[in-house]
Amino acid sequence: MEGSTSRSTSFHGFLHRMRHPSSIDLVRAIKSFIVSFSFYQPKPENDGKRVQDFFLSMEVAIRNHPLWETATEEDIDCAMEGLEKYIMTKLFSRTFTTSLEDSKIDQEISEKISLLQTFLKPEHLDIQPVLHNEASWLLAEKELQKMNAFKAPQEKLSSIMNCCRVINNLLLNAAMSEHVPAGADDFLPVLIYVTIKANPPNLHSNLKFIKLYRRQTKLISEAEYYFTNLVSSKTFITDLNAKSLSMDETKFEECMQAAKLAKKVTNELHSTSQMKQQEKNESNFSNKMHNKLDARVFHVLQQGSNYPYMEAKSKDLAMEDVEILLHQYKDLVVKYTILCKAINCLSVSEKEPLLLQLKMQGVDTHTNDQTNSHRDISQ
Numbered sequence: 001m002e003g004s005t006s007r008s009t010s011f012h013g014f015l016h017r018m019r020h021p022s023s024i025d026l027v028r029a030i031k032s033f034i035v036s037f038s039f040y041q042p043k044p045e046n047d048g049k050r051v052q053d054f055f056l057s058m059e060v061a062i063r064n065h066p067l068w069e070t071a072t073e074e075d076i077d078c079a080m081e082g083l084e085k086y087i088m089t090k091l092f093s094r095t096f097t098t099s100l101e102d103s104k105i106d107q108e109i110s111e112k113i114s115l116l117q118t119f120l121k122p123e124h125l126d127i128q129p130v131l132h133n134e135a136s137w138l139l140a141e142k143e144l145q146k147m148n149a150f151k152a153p154q155e156k157l158s159s160i161m162n163c164c165r166v167i168n169n170l171l172l173n174a175a176m177s178e179h180v181p182a183g184a185d186d187f188l189p190v191l192i193y194v195t196i197k198a199n200p201p202n203l204h205s206n207l208k209f210i211k212l213y214r215r216q217t218k219l220i221s222e223a224e225y226y227f228t229n230l231v232s233s234k235t236f237i238t239d240l241n242a243k244s245l246s247m248d249e250t251k252f253e254e255c256m257q258a259a260k261l262a263k264k265v266t267n268e269l270h271s272t273s274q275m276k277q278q279e280k281n282e283s284n285f286s287n288k289m290h291n292k293l294d295a296r297v298f299h300v301l302q303q304g305s306n307y308p309y310m311e312a313k314s315k316d317l318a319m320e321d322v323e324i325l326l327h328q329y330k331d332l333v334v335k336y337t338i339l340c341k342a343i344n345c346l347s348v349s350e351k352e353p354l355l356l357q358l359k360m361q362g363v364d365t366h367t368n369d370q371t372n373s374h375r376d377i378s379q
Contacts, residue, residue, distance in 0.1 A: 014082020017067050026061060030083070034090050042098040048212030051087065051095075055215050058083055080215065085152040088213050092151040095213060097205040105204045109238060113199040115259040116240070120196060124245040125189040130174045137190075140166040141198035148201040153214035156206055157223060164226035167191055192233045207231055 018027055033054050040046070062068050062079050071079075088095070097103055122132055140163045147159035167190050200206070210219075210227065219227065236244065242252035317325075 011082045011085050014079050014086065017079070020067060023065070023067055026058075026065065029058070029061065030087070034087065037091055037094055042094060044095070044098060044208065044212055047095055051091075051213055052216055054087070055080065055084065081154060084154060084213075084215055088153055089151045096151075096209050097202060102205050102208065106202045109203055109234065110199060110201070112240070113196050113237060115256055115263065116196050116237070117199065118259040118262065119255040120193075120245075122193055124247050125193050126246055127189050127193060128174075128186060131170060131186060131190060133170055136166055136170040137194055137197060140164075140170075140194045144194065144198045144200050147206050153210050154218070157210050157214055157219075157227060160210075160230050161223060161226050163194065164191065164229065167194065188229055188232060188236075191229055192236055195230070195233045196237065203234055207234060 017023060018030075037047070037050075059076070059080055062083075063071075063076060068076060068079065097106070143159055143163040143166060147156045150156050150159065164187075167187060170190070171186055195203070207227075207230065242249035245252065
C-alpha cells in the first residue's frame with residue numbers, strides 16, 4: 001500500500017547517516033536513552049511523555065548537526081521517522097501491552113467481537129445497501145489486521161489509514177456512480193462493521209501504543225481523523241448492546257446467548273480433540289517404550305545364567321574371585337539403572353503387566369520404594 005516504500009527509504013537513510021563517524025554523539029544519545037528505560041518500572045503515560053520529550057530534543061540536535069546542515073524539511077522529517085522506528089522497535093517489548101489490564105481489555109474486546117461476528121449484519125448498523133461491497137470490505141479488513149504485525153507506531157497508524165482510505169474510496173465511488181450522498185455519517189458505521197469483521201488482534205493496546213508513541217506532530221489532520229474514528233469504533237463495540245443497533249432487544253439477547261453457547265460447545269470439542277490427540281501421542285510413545293523394553297530389558301534379564309556366583313557360599317570364594325565379582329556388580333548396577341529409567345517412563349496401567357512379567361522372571365518388585373531408593377544411581 002501507499003507509503004511503505006518511503007517508510008523503508010526513510011529508515012535506511014537514517015541508519016546510513018547514523019553510521020557516519022561524525023554522528024557518534026547522536027548515536028551515544030540514542031543508546032543512552034534506550035538503556036535508561038531499564039531504570040524505571042513500566043508506566044505507559046510516563047514512558048510516553050519520556051519518549052515524546054526525547055523526540056523533541058533529538059529533532060533540535062539533528063537540525064543543528066553538520067550531517068543535516070543542508071537538509072530540507074523533508075530530510076529532517078525522514079530522519080525523525082527513522083529515529084521513531086528505531087527507538088520504538090528497540091523498546092517494543094517494554095512499551096507494548098505492559099499491563100494485565102490492557103491484556104484483559106484486548107481479550108474482552110476480541111471475545112465480544114467473535115460473538116457479534118456470528119449474527120451482526122450491515123443493516124443492523126444502518127449501512128446503506130449501495131455501500132455493501134464485500135471486495136472493498138475484505139481489503140479494508142486485511143489492512144486493519146496488519147496493524148498488530150508492526151512494531152513502529154508510524155507503521156501501525158499507516159495500517160489504520162490504509163483501511164480507512166479503502167472505506168473512504170468506497171463512499172466516494174458510491175456517491176459518484178449511484179448519485180447517492182455518502183459522507184461522514186456513513187463512514188463510521190462502515191468502519192465499525194469492518195472492525196468487527198476483521199477482529200484485529202490487541203486492538204486496544206495498538207491504539208494506546210499509537211497514541212502514546214507516535215510523534216505528536218504527525219498525529220494530526222487526516223491521520224488524526226482516521227485514528228479518532230477507529231478509537232470511536234472500539235468504544236462503540238465495547239459498549240455495544242441492543243439499543244446501539246437497529247435490532248430488537250430480545251432478538252439481540254437471543255443471538256448473543258446462542259453465540260456464547262456455540263462458542264462453548266466449540267471450545268469443548270476442541271479441548272476433547274486435543275485430549276484425544278494427546279492420549280494417542282502418549283499411547284504411541286508408551287508402545288514404543290514397551291517394545292524397547294521387550295527387546296532390551298528382558299534381554300538383560302535373560303543374562304541371569306551368566307552369574308555363576310548366585311548359589312555360592314562365602315567360604316567357597318577365593319581372592320581371585322574378587323575382580324570377577326566387582327565386574328559383575330558394576331554390570332548389575334548398570335542393568336538395574338536401565339530398568340528403573342525404563343519403568344519410570346511408563347504409566348501405572350502399563351507398569352502392572354511389566355511388573356508381573358518381572359515377578360515371573362524371579363525379580364523382586366517392591367516397586368516405588370526400591371525405585372526411589374536407587375534414584376541417585378539411575379540419574
